[in-house]
Amino acid sequence: MxxxxxxxxxxxxxxxxxxxxxxxxxxxxxxxxxxxxxxxxxxxxxxxxxxxxxxxxxxxxxxxxxxxxxxxxxxxxxxxxxxxxxxxxxxxxxxxxSGGIPDERADVTEIRAVRDSLESALDVLEPRQKQIVILKYFEDLTIREIAAAMQYPDGTIKTWLYKALRKLKDYMRKDGEPD
Missing domain, CATH: 1.10.1740.10 (RNA polymerase sigma factor, region 2, helix turn helix motif)
Known part of the structure; x- marks a missing residue:
């Protein structure tokens, strides 16, 4: 060569x-x-x-x-x-x-609408509940890690998380109308 x-x-x-x-x-x-x-x-x-x-x-x-x-x-x-x-x-x-998950080029206004809707839903929660939901589902922390960070027992965190999720579910069921 x-x-x-x-x-x-x-x-x-x-x-x-x-x-x-x-x-x-x-x-x-x-x-x-x-x-x-x-x-x-x-x-x-x-x-x-x-x-x-x-x-x-x-x-x-x-x-x-x-x-x-x-x-x-x-x-x-x-x-x-x-x-x-x-x-x-x-x-x-x-x-x-075909109606599946949108790709990364989804319309920016749709993304903003979802974000605004999520923020509105989180606003119905008490500050402690909101913090737990954010730590659990946005920061991906375990119940034990959240309990250590907030200095409460695991059971207390589980109870607050359950109540927060129940409140969010009720809020979403009412089409965004708070209690």
Whole structure:
């Protein structure tokens, strides 16, 4: 293999700013990358889009490639990560369209509405109850950790949490109308 097609030499040249060397590196691995992407998506357009994204990611992260001799393996790993991410994204979009959980691009106004509704519901609780609910469900603390933090027995925390959840349930059942 001469210097023109040695992947390690192409990586080193590309790191020095030789865009032509980076282009040759991508051409050298194009067929293999295309076959893998096509196997994932079964679509020429999606496979080509995947290669385009991998090319961009590789160009931006070329400095992070530790061993230039493994450029091909590195590119394949980037491609597989992209393909897996894209499949998950498409799955979430399909769930969202079919009434499932919205994806991360959900409308900001919807997120604000949910947050406002949750804050309103928490406002019906006594301060101690609100604190326990926040520690339990927002901070993911155990009953024992909450009891230690608030310096009350576990049983007392459980009772207050039960009463808080009952109050929230009643509040939600009444469509947000406080007692």
């Amino acid at each position: 001469d210097e023109q097609t040695n992947p390690a030499e192409l990586v080193l040249a590309a790191r020095r700013g030789d865009d032509e060397a980076f282009y040759r590196l991508m051409v050298l691995h194009h067929d293999k990358l295309y076959r893998i992407a096509f196997a994932y998506f079964r679509s020429e357009a999606d496979a080509l889009e995947a290669i385009q994204e991998v090319t961009y990611r590789a160009y931006m992260k070329l400095h992070s490639l530790r061993k230039p001799d493994y450029a091909g393996t590195w590119l394949v790993r980037i491609l597989i990560n992209y393909c897996n991410d894209e499949r998950r994204r498409r799955s979430r979009q399909a769930e969202y369209r």
